[in-house]
Amino acid sequence: xxxxxxxxxxxxxxxxxxxxxxxxxxxxxxxxxxxxxxxxxxxxxxxxxxxxxxxxxxxxxxxxxxxxxxxxxxxxxxxxxxxxxxxxxxxxxxxxxxxxxxxxxxxxxxxxxxxxxxxxxxxxxxxxxxxxxxxxxxxxxxxxxxxxxxxxxxx
Amino acid sequence: xxxxxxxxxxxxxxxxxxxxxxxxxxxxxxxxxxxxxxxxxxxxxxxxxxxxxxxxxxxxxxxxxxxxxxxxxxxxxxxxxxxxxxxxxxxxxxxxxxxxxxxxxxxxxxxxxxxxxxxxxxxxxxxxxxxxxxxxxxxxxxxxxxxxxxxxxxxxxxxxxxxxxxxxxxxxxxxxxxxxxxxxxxxxxxxxxxxxxxxxxxxxxxxxxxxxxxxxxxxxxxxxxxxxxxxxxxxxxxxxxxxxxxxxxxxxxxxxxxxxxxxxxx
Numbered sequence: 001x002x003x004x005x006x007x008x009x010x011x012x013x014x015x016x017x018x019x020x021x022x023x024x025x026x027x028x029x030x031x032x033x034x035x036x037x038x039x040x041x042x043x044x045x046x047x048x049x050x051x052x053x054x055x056x057x058x059x060x061x062x063x064x065x066x067x068x069x070x071x072x073x074x075x076x077x078x079x080x081x082x083x084x085x086x087x088x089x090x091x092x093x094x095x096x097x098x099x100x101x102x103x104x105x106x107x108x109x110x111x112x113x114x115x116x117x118x119x120x121x122x123x124x125x126x127x128x129x130x131x132x133x134x135x136x137x138x139x140x141x142x143x144x145x146x147x148x149x150x151x152x153x154x155x
Numbered sequence: 156x157x158x159x160x161x162x163x164x165x166x167x168x169x170x171x172x173x174x175x176x177x178x179x180x181x182x183x184x185x186x187x188x189x190x191x192x193x194x195x196x197x198x199x200x201x202x203x204x205x206x207x208x209x210x211x212x213x214x215x216x217x218x219x220x221x222x223x224x225x226x227x228x229x230x231x232x233x234x235x236x237x238x239x240x241x242x243x244x245x246x247x248x249x250x251x252x253x254x255x256x257x258x259x260x261x262x263x264x265x266x267x268x269x270x271x272x273x274x275x276x277x278x279x280x281x282x283x284x285x286x287x288x289x290x291x292x293x294x295x296x297x298x299x300x301x302x303x304x305x306x307x308x309x310x311x312x313x314x315x316x317x318x319x320x321x322x323x324x325x326x327x328x329x330x331x332x333x334x335x336x337x338x339x340x341x342x343x344x345x346x347x348x349x350x351x352x353x354x355x356x357x358x359x360x361x362x363x364x365x366x367x368x369x370x371x372x373x374x375x376x377x378x379x380x381x382x383x384x385x386x387x388x389x390x391x392x393x394x395x396x397x398x399x400x401x402x403x404x405x406x407x408x409x410x411x412x413x414x415x416x417x418x419x420x421x
Contacts, residue, residue, distance in 0.1 A: 018292060031289040036277065048197035049295050055196045098293065
C-alpha cells in the first residue's frame with residue numbers, strides 16, 4: 001500500500017508508474033469502463049485485443065470470472081446502471097484480464113465513497129487472488145485508518 | 156491594414172495546418188486498413204456493430220427517400236426532356252446524373268447526418284468521460300479499435316447504399332416510365348444499357364469510397380478535439396459536421412474535375 005500526503009504526490013507517482021510500468025491492471029476513476037460496451041464486453045476486450053482470443057473464448061472466461069462475484073446477471077448491463085460496488089468489482093475483473101498483471105487500486109474510496117472501511121476491498125481482491133502478480137493500493141495518508149487490519153503499510 | 160493582412164495570413168496558415176493534420180491523420184488510418192495485425196475479434200465485433208448501426212438501421216428511411224426522390228427526379232427529368240424534344244437523352248441523364256452524381260450525394264448526406272454526427276458525438280463523449288484514456292492505459296490502439304472499424308464501415312456503407320439507391324431509383328423510374336412515358340420494360344432496360352458507361356460507374360464507386368472514408372474520419376478527428384469539459388461536445392460536433400459538408404463539396408468538385416480530365420484523356 002502506498003499512502004500519500006497530497007493529491008499531487010499521489011498523481012505524480014501514479015503517472016510515473018503508468019509511464020514506466022508494464023502489465024498494469026489499473027482500477028481507477030481515471031480509467032472508467034467504456035460506457036457503450038456491456039460489462040461482458042468491457043472485461044473481455046483486453047483478452048480479445050491483446051491475446052487475440054475469439055469473442056466466444058474471451059466471453060466464456062469473463063463469465064467464469066463474473067461467477068466468482070455472483071455477478072453473471074450483470075453481464076449484459078452497461079456502466080451507468082451499475083452501483084459503485086459493482087463498478088469496482090467489474091474494474092477489478094477487467095484489471096486481472098491483463099496478462100500477469102500488477103493490480104493497482106487507485107483511491108478505491110473515490111470509486112466507492114460510501115464505504116466505511118476497506119473490508120469490501122480486501123474481500124474483492126482476495127477473490128481474484130492468484131490471478132495477479134502483485135497488488136498495490138494508492139491512497140491518501142488520511143485514509144490510513146480505513147485500511148486497518150489489511151495489507152502492510154508503507155508511508 | 157497590417158492587422159487585417161496578419162489576420163488573413165493567420166487564417167490561411169491555420170487552414171493549411173488543419174488540412175495538413177487531417178491529411179496526415181487520413182494517411183495513418185488508410186495505411187492501417189491494409190495491416191492484417193490491426194484486425195482481431197474485438198475490432199471485427201465493432202465493425203459488425205457499426206455496419207448494423209450505419210447501413211442496416213437506416214434502410215427503412217433510405218428506401219423511402221430513394222423511392223420518393225427517384226420518382227421526383229425521373230418525373231421531372233423525363234417531362235422536361237420531352238418538352239424540349241430531347242427525350243433520347245433520357246438514359247444518359249439517368250445514368251450520368253442520377254446514378255453517378257445524385258445517388259452518392261444523397262447517400263453520403265444521409266449517412267453523414269445520421270452516423271457522422273453520432274460518431275462525432277460518441278468520440279467527443281468518450282474523450283470527455285476519459286474513456287479514450289482507458290484505452291490508452293490498457294494498451295489498446297485507438298486507431299485500430301475505434302477508428303478503423305468505423306471508417307471501413309463508412310466506406311462499405313456509402314458504396315453499398317449508393318448502389319442500392321441507384322437500383323431503387325432506376326426501379327422506380329421503370330414504374331414511372333411505364334405509366335407516364337409508355338415505355339416497356341425492355342425499352343427502359345435498353346435505354347439504360349446503352350447509356351451506361353463502365354468508366355463512369357468505376358469513378359462513382361471510387362468517389363463513394365473516398366466520401367465514405369472522409370465523412371467518418373472528419374467527425375472522428377473533431378470528436379478527438381473535445382476537451383475535458385462537457386460544453387466542448389456540441390462545439391466538437393458542430394465543427395466536425397461543418398467540415399464534413401465542406402469535405403463533401405470539395406470531393407464532389409474534385410471528382411468532377413478528375414472525371415472530365417480522364418474523359419479527355421480517354
